[in-house]
Amino acid sequence: MKNPYLAKFIKMLKSHLLMSVIIYGLAAGVLAGALWFAFQFVDPLPPSKVTIVSGGPGGAYHGYAKQYAAFFAKHGYELEIIQTNGSMDNLARISDPEIDVQAALMQGGITTPEEHPTLQSLGSLYYEPVWLFHKKHFKIKTLADLKGHTIAVGTKGSGTNHLVTTLLDENEVTIEDAKLVEAGASAAIPLLMKGKIDALVTIAGIDSKAVNELIHARKKIALYSFQRAETYARTHHYLKKLTLPQGGIDLVENLPSKDISLLAPSANLVVREDLHPAIKYLFLLAADSVHSKGDMFARPDTFPNDESVLFPLSSEAVNFYKSGPPFLMRYLPFQLAITVERLKILLIPLLTLLFPLFKITPPAYRWQIRRRIFKWYKHLKKLDMEAYEMKNTEDAQKMLAQLERMDRKVLETSVPLSYTDYIYSLRLHIRMIEDRLKKVIEEDTDASA
Structure with missing residues (x-):
């Protein structure tokens, strides 16, 4: 034989769980929609592989390109090196949109910015x-x-x-x-x-x-x-x-x-303007690691710098030479830093919505619970008004039966224990009307006797 109290408890638990899922699911849906909308404005992930053109295998450019590649690998990216005949060859390749090259090492002074408007410098690297x-x-x-x-x-x-x-x-x-x-x-x-x-x-x-x-x-x-x-x-x-x-x-x-x-002249690190900003910063960090040591002609930390550049500096390079690497890149691993940097735009809707959602959702849940109880008051108020005018025993008995059915349904209404005071308050009001009706019946009975 099933335990009626256990069955009632399970029913109440399912009801509250469903209500919680609906309310908090709606809040989560609103938040997810806002994040999806904000995500449309987030920069795409940087490419995992980038190509740089260097000089011949015995030249300085090729040697430095290999050091860059090792730096990239340490941070989880691949830098492919393509050997060339030198600076003019590098310029021709990186300028050709049909060739898949994103960066180049080349000598300063070999061309003008006007001839190659799609190229940017990340700085001068060392004296040649x-x-x-x-x-x-x-x-x-x-x-x-x-x-x-x-x-x-x-x-x-x-x-x-x-x-x-x-x-x-x-x-x-x-x-x-x-x-x-x-x-x-x-x-x-x-x-x-x-x-x-x-x-x-x-x-x-x-x-x-x-x-x-x-x-x-x-x-x-x-x-x-x-x-x-x-x-x-x-x-x-x-x-x-x-x-x-x-x-x-x-x-x-x-x-x-x-x-x-x-x-x-000064060797220049040149990139295409459409190269992902994060990769530009990675090149800048690599250049700083490789070329900041100095040599016979330059003191330590002289290079890389923003002097004698072949093309206009990218905005990333301008910021780098003015303020150093971005804040997050100073203290976090590179990939984690760019992930946080990419997603920071999501913090705007996240912080904007989380606070009001946390404030609104609990009251919404409480309102939903109370609504189950308060829906009876509208009907009860109507009965209360009718009871004031009632003089007939038969009508009073009919209303008493109606109130008994209402009382039973109210008692069976599932609410958390913390809200049972509302149930008993409603039942108390039902009792008050029932007492009034019983008084009508007694008075009518006495009058008939």
Whole structure:
């Protein structure tokens, strides 16, 4: 035999559970709808793979690109490196919308922003000294003295080739009155050593293999000091005059034996403007990690910087050089930081709705419970008004029967224990009307007797 009290309890529990699900489910639905709407304005996730073009396998660009790739991998992203012939080749590839390249390392001064409006700079990375080595007996005062001689000017498509031919042309040393050999340092060094060419120009770091090999061959080879370096730096704003101090390459052998004036553009990190902002910040963080240590020509923390940039800085780079990385990226892992950054727009509807929902939902639940009780009062008020005017015993008995049925239904109404006082208050009011009706019946009975 089933326990009637247990059955009633289970029924009440199901009723309250259903009501809670409806009310709180409605609140959750409103919140979910607001979050979905706000999510339409959230930036998409950054791509997990990005491509960068570097120079040849033995060049500085390729070496730095590999360091960037290691930095990306540490933060959960893949940086694919594509080898190229150098800066001009890199520029052509990143400018071509048909080629899937998002970033490039390239030499400053090789083009203008107007020619490539879809490209942005993330900053200058380091100085790239221009080295002019020549035969020991070949005396050079100015670049004009190279007229009529054979010069290696860098491979076609390289930044070296572009800069050297520009400077030679300004000194009226052209292909018509000199032999310009388009060969990189690795191919040109043996030719210079054997005397098959008179000079070679290369753009490389102070620690490069080519520079060290040539400066140590001091019995055959000499390093040119740009006497008019200041003039070139003032007429080409992307160039800077550098001084290689005496003994700057080898203290023991005192190489060079005197201060040497050099010219240097700055290497630039260039990206497409539509690259995801988070990846731009990741490149900036990588550049800061790789290039902030300094070298012979730059103190620590000189690079990366916003000087001598090839293209306008992206807004991310502007903020980075002004204030450093975004707040969250300073204290959280990169992927977690960008996730929080992406979703912060969701905090607006979340905080806006949560507070009123938390305030409205409990009263709504209480109202729903009370409504079950208060719905009887409308009918009870009508009966109460009729009872005041009632004089007939038969009508009074009918209303008493009606009130008894109402009392039974009220008693069976499921409410939490904390709301039972409303039930008993309603039943008390029913009793008051019943007492009035019983009094009518008694008076009518007495009158009939």
